[in-house]
Amino acid sequence: MSNLIKDNAIVADEWVRVIPPALGEETVRKQAGKVVLFKLTGEATYTPEQVAATKIPSTGKVLLPLDVWLANKDQLASRVNQGEVGLLIATHEPVENLLKAVTDINSFPLVAVFVERFPDGRIFSIGNLLRTRYGYKNELRAVGDVLRDQLFFLKRSGFNSYLIRADRSAEDALKSLQDFSQPYQGAVDMAQPVWRRVQRQGA
Amino acid sequence: MYKYDAIDQQIVNERVAQYRDQTSRYLTGQLSDDEFRPLRLQNGLYIQRHAPMLRIAVPYGMLSSKQLRKLGDIAKRFDKGYGHFSTRQNLQLNWPKLEDTPDILAELATVEMHAIQTSGNCIRNITTDQFAGIAPDEVIDPRAMAEVMRQWSTFHPEFALLPRKFKIAVSGTKQDRAIVQAHDIGMEFYLDSNNKVAIKVWGGGGLGRTPILGTVIREHIEWQHALTYCEAIIRVYNLHGRRDNAYKARIKILVKALGIDEFRRQVEEEWQHLKDGPNTITEAELQRVAQHFEPMPYENLPAHDAGFDTAIASNPAFAAWAKRCVHPHKQAGYRAVTLSLKPHGKAPGDATSEQMWAVADLSDEFSFGELRVSHEQNLILSDVKLSDLFALWEKARAHGLATPNIGLLTDIICCPGGDFCSLANAKSIPIAEAIQMQFDNLDYLHDIGDLELNISGCMNACGHHHVGHIGILGVDKDGSEWYQVTIGGKQGNDASIGSVIGPSFSAEEMPGVVQRLVEVYLNERTPEERFIDTVRRLGIAPFKAHVYQAKEAA
Numbered sequence: 001m002s003n004l005i006k007d008n009a010i011v012a013d014e015w016v017r018v019i020p021p022a023l024g025e026e027t028v029r030k031q032a033g034k035v036v037l038f039k040l041t042g043e044a045t046y047t048p049e050q051v052a053a054t055k056i057p058s059t060g061k062v063l064l065p066l067d068v069w070l071a072n073k074d075q076l077a078s079r080v081n082q083g084e085v086g087l088l089i090a091t092h093e094p095v096e097n098l099l100k101a102v103t104d105i106n107s108f109p110l111v112a113v114f115v116e117r118f119p120d121g122r123i124f125s126i127g128n129l130l131r132t133r134y135g136y137k138n139e140l141r142a143v144g145d146v147l148r149d150q151l152f153f154l155k156r157s158g159f160n161s162y163l164i165r166a167d168r169s170a171e172d173a174l175k176s177l178q179d180f181s182q183p184y185q186g187a188v189d190m191a192q193p194v195w196r197r198v199q200r201q202g203a
Numbered sequence: 204m205y206k207y208d209a210i211d212q213q214i215v216n217e218r219v220a221q222y223r224d225q226t227s228r229y230l231t232g233q234l235s236d237d238e239f240r241p242l243r244l245q246n247g248l249y250i251q252r253h254a255p256m257l258r259i260a261v262p263y264g265m266l267s268s269k270q271l272r273k274l275g276d277i278a279k280r281f282d283k284g285y286g287h288f289s290t291r292q293n294l295q296l297n298w299p300k301l302e303d304t305p306d307i308l309a310e311l312a313t314v315e316m317h318a319i320q321t322s323g324n325c326i327r328n329i330t331t332d333q334f335a336g337i338a339p340d341e342v343i344d345p346r347a348m349a350e351v352m353r354q355w356s357t358f359h360p361e362f363a364l365l366p367r368k369f370k371i372a373v374s375g376t377k378q379d380r381a382i383v384q385a386h387d388i389g390m391e392f393y394l395d396s397n398n399k400v401a402i403k404v405w406g407g408g409g410l411g412r413t414p415i416l417g418t419v420i421r422e423h424i425e426w427q428h429a430l431t432y433c434e435a436i437i438r439v440y441n442l443h444g445r446r447d448n449a450y451k452a453r454i455k456i457l458v459k460a461l462g463i464d465e466f467r468r469q470v471e472e473e474w475q476h477l478k479d480g481p482n483t484i485t486e487a488e489l490q491r492v493a494q495h496f497e498p499m500p501y502e503n504l505p506a507h508d509a510g511f512d513t514a515i516a517s518n519p520a521f522a523a524w525a526k527r528c529v530h531p532h533k534q535a536g537y538r539a540v541t542l543s544l545k546p547h548g549k550a551p552g553d554a555t556s557e558q559m560w561a562v563a564d565l566s567d568e569f570s571f572g573e574l575r576v577s578h579e580q581n582l583i584l585s586d587v588k589l590s591d592l593f594a595l596w597e598k599a600r601a602h603g604l605a606t607p608n609i610g611l612l613t614d615i616i617c618c619p620g621g622d623f624c625s626l627a628n629a630k631s632i633p634i635a636e637a638i639q640m641q642f643d644n645l646d647y648l649h650d651i652g653d654l655e656l657n658i659s660g661c662m663n664a665c666g667h668h669h670v671g672h673i674g675i676l677g678v679d680k681d682g683s684e685w686y687q688v689t690i691g692g693k694q695g696n697d698a699s700i701g702s703v704i705g706p707s708f709s710a711e712e713m714p715g716v717v718q719r720l721v722e723v724y725l726n727e728r729t730p731e732e733r734f735i736d737t738v739r740r741l742g743i744a745p746f747k748a749h750v751y752q753a754k755e756a757a
Contacts, residue, residue, distance in 0.1 A: 031448050034448075036447045036448070037446075039447070040446075040447055094442075119241050119324070120364065120446065121324075121361075121362070121363055121365055124360055124362070124363065124441070125361055125438050128361050128438075147238060150364075152358075152360070153361075154360075155360075176221075179217060180218075180221075181213060181217065182210050182213060183214075183360075184210075184214070184354040184355060184357055185354070185356075185482060186480070186481035186482045187359075187360045188360075195485070195487075195488040196481060200208055200210060200491060202491050
């Protein structure tokens, strides 16, 4: 059973997410004796060696980290034209990097944002910017630590697909997309705040 | 005050259902501790030392008698018959059962209340002046805007998981009583040169581990832009604030790191995209909300009342109370009254169910059925007739709510501390009680005059110790509880952060330390000086000398 929700339904995932190999031991960063859980905005995700060692499947739809695509841009040009390339950034990568790297973001049928830990709310601002500022219209997917209780916020921030963490049920998660019927503020999915959408009592 | 319409009611009802489901998934093992934590926190539920603690939102400190009665009922049914009013104008229950919390929320929803975003890394309850709408020095009543902002911030999808908590205060008076400078965003409303309502926006303030007073981010912005401008600030913070270290995650650290000019530049750049967008407030929406905050149906009364004057002249106890607990009012013949939740020897800010019911009755009888919670942790009846004050005082006194100590040393602002809170390094309530007993002589207390004493049980500074004239901070030294003392902190337009006087003290030493600080003041003061003025004039040296001289002699 697929764990992908797209536009309010569970669907099969046609995309293969390409993950650069871990080369050697990853160093655990600590601060004040505590493990650092979140990367700083702007921190690099992969080393050039990792990017170079990444193997891209030669056929089918591939979801590539931005760095991997940049390193293989020329070879992948025809596959981009065929709609076989999706791009992925992590929440600590500035979304501007993605926009600078492409001439037309809408030539990619899929953009995904990877959230390593669900409390990382940068994903919401990134979704919002992609939709409202950079005019991205195609599938916007949340991947990583994607859990049911954040779906409503993700939806309102412009995401329309969600790859639910493997150990959780996508079916259960679907319910949360309907948590609130009339949210107060304008956001991506409903741009108008409630007082512009409906006649409120006393208005 | 604001009354819910069908939309508001539906949101709190849907929230109850959502939270009930989350809690049941947690209790059946479908959600891990780590996954449930942010969910319960965004609903004000902490897992504490003895039991969970539930923080109930009192938006900008306003309550109806019906709501307070319900809070009294909830405290009786689900807790040990009392609640604690906090420095963010909220109510905390110290002993609810986790499995009862969905039912508590359902009860709250019946009186248009909730616990949404009273904790967690999101936009918290918006606070303001407890005298909003009635203060003689008020320029703009900030409550309608506070309500518009409450609705906008409720489940704001983009800002649901910020790097750290985010506190907003609004104020519309010449004399700031909302400590706007100690907030992540402080909005000071004023009339601009065109006589239009405008906002001076402060940012990057906050107490906690690294106390910093805010800086003005923008001197002038029209009220319509309040939400989009906040969105610009919070978006910059959400994307760039540090998440790698919880102690460096508040917006104040980002503002310091970038420098105010660069921070301001980024906010302005972001705002250019958001300005005039859909969240721009319309005149119609502000009016819809503002009609709930129209002045009360006051009677036309003379400025003086003979009965009141006679009672003041003939009853010294009433006169002492009126001096400390009765405050001026915009409307002739009316006063605001603070009911002290600081009786000597009791936990500051605590109220029993019986007291809540009594205050609800008093507000029905004397103050149009509404009341306020102050960030100094007292309750306020905002619209009392001068001619009713004596009757009110007698009834309040019978319920232990008329200690004449507002603004005095024993009106201590205090967090729950190590008796309840799992974050605390040290107990705070027993320190407050011991100090109150040390200064139990009312004549002496009144002679000392205005003095704000704040106690926090840890660095998180819920007791706002940094801005207390005397601030006491619980610290942990090798597993035992010690107290660090600061003096010279102050809230208001000329806010300041207090200075540490020296090495910390044991709990038993604390009443004596406060005593010695007061002695220096009483010896050195000029006739017009308050404690804080003397500290500002002399600096901390003479206070330090007197306190530690005693310590060495001991």
